Amino acid sequence: MNKEVSIKVCMGTGGIAAGGVEVMAAFNQALSARGIKAAVDKHCSVHQVGCRGFCARDVLVDVLVDGAKATYEYIKPDMVEKIVSEHIVTGVPVAEWLVKDGYDAFHNKQEKVLLADCGELDPEDINAYIERKGYEATRKVLTSMTPKETIDVIKASGLRGRGGAGFPTGVKWESATKVDDPVKYIICNADEGDPGAFMDRAIIEGNPHSVIEGMIIGAFASGAHKGYVYIRAEYPLAVDRLRKAIKDAKAAGYLGTDILGTGFDFDIRINLGAGAFVCGESTALMRSIEGKRGMPRPTPPRSTEKGLYDKPTVLNNVETLANVPYIIRNGAAWFAAYGTEKSKGTKVLALTGKIKNPGLIEIPMGIPLRQIVYDIGGGIEGGKRLKAVQSGGPSGGCIPAELIDTPVDFESIAKVGAIMGSGGMVVLDETDCMVNVAKYFLKFTESESCGKCIPCRIGTKRLLEILTRITEGKGREGDIELLETLSFDVMTSSLCGLGQAAPNPIMSTLRYYRDEYEAHIYEKRCPAGVCKDLLSYSIVEEFCKGCTACSRVCPAGAIIGEKKKPHKIIQDICIKCGACYETCKFKSIKKG
């Protein structure tokens, strides 16, 4: 066979969970059984690639034969043989397994810059990165630019921090240069603690060299010679790929001493997180690298004056750093052409929840939320109604359905009471209770509070207590006002961002869904049908076929009835877990 064949199998965490390893092995097996040796540099090669974003359709496989690409979805190992014999050998793609139904719609409104390379190259092969212009930016900066010129380019591009705060990156690097100290550090914040966010994981798993390159350039610009990547331990695949990438970069001369013969020294060390959300906060993160409890410090002084080991330290998010090589290669004007006036560039978002097409997407800043939910996301799954989009994790807020035309950029989202945050967007529908959502986030922030300052340590505890009482049907007159006053106090007097932003989910849901809170408190009713203590499950006899499926799944033994006769739920024993409601195929169980 003398065709040029390249097979790319998605091997991000999602791809692997869907069977990516087995699918890749199946391709290698099917090819070698035909005497075709699949190897990089040969005519036929099988590659693992990083996350391309459409995880719901995994395992996604690209088959390129003589340059013609076909993409397959939902591939299982037992389907590989047919693809090899019909598509690769005979030349006819297996039409029924090709992507369809909205695959293009998912990608059309996106603008893939960072994610263009994730999903195309093998993240464990530095040569694949170099082939796609990898490390050219490093060479350009180290051999032909000064630190000031580098900073000027980044400033001109308008790049703002992608971790949530949106601070101008060029300005941050510049402030580190104003301190006279030979020892400076640059840290990549790969802690990504926001539940619902996996942008940074995908970038590190899919294209770790882009982050390393960003760090080298940032270090050169700000005067650092030692870099750290603080990455959460819950991302083992990302850690492994990053470790290999650093090793390979060192071997190729991009890290270490006298990089590319320019006299610039820079090395990177990995520090693993140990499961503390607060360590995503910059001062807490630095304490953690120092081996201490991750408790934040008051600022000023800013970390660029006194950070890690009290030295000037620049802290940047993964996505921020990954953007840097592209800006250097293509120019500040190229980057600034994307987005809005104050929010330049693209943003990687994790779109999840009750959406038809959950996954990782990259959009130009400023497109309306409507396009993300309906065009890219394919709309709400199960034919339900959109209720809100929760944006920004536990520090964020909800954008209600009425404001679906809000542009997605830093300022516009802040105006409606939410935050862009790191990019996690969870889509909620009519079956989600907004009080429950606020309680969920307070449960999170209360348990993650480091305990150092009273407003956060005790404030989040009390806020959670009040919300819990409300969801249990024990809400009282005055609770809403108390939530508002307490939220204000916690927001204004907490030591760090965790506490300051912890009340945001409450403030945001009170702003748009006050009626839901009132229903819980005054009517002891949960309009969305979620809060267990305000619900009861009962069987509608006329629909019940007596199939016994519900009584078999009931963990409390609360359902009685004979076969083929209508069943009954004993309310005193029922623990309201909802298993019966999920199981019944005859819609005979009523929730309310």
Add this chain to the structure above:
Amino acid sequence: MEKKLTGILTRYRENEGNLVSILQDIEEEFGYLREDAIMWISEQLDIPPAKFFGIATFYAQFHLKPKGKNVITACCGTACHVKGSERLINSLVKELNIPDGEDTSEDLNYTVEKVNCVGACSIAPVIIVNKIVHGKVTSDKLRKELKTLKEGPTKEYTDYI
């Protein structure tokens, strides 16, 4: 035990480790933070044990009690939560007989730990059984997986190269 700890200390000294990384190594080696291991290291480094326990109790990753033979990690992130992770966790705790307030069954066979987001949100809800990630888990799928777990040998995480 001392031999393993000496190895950990050597790595700490040679690789610019810190107290957090020492504890991470101990957890990795022994499955949890054995009190005698902490006391030994504390003496070797002349750092009070309280410092180590202060760090151990701050970070969620550290366990002061032994973990079960099988570790099941249930993701409690936002996406998994709205997709019903609470119900799955309740089933896990019940099926594997995890006592109230603990995370490991009394026979030390199973540990059910809750994590705040493993970052696989688009395949929510996610349950990780012995390092293998399972996505889009339904009550049915979970029941089948638990059955396999209780009956068969534990699967190992396979190297993907």
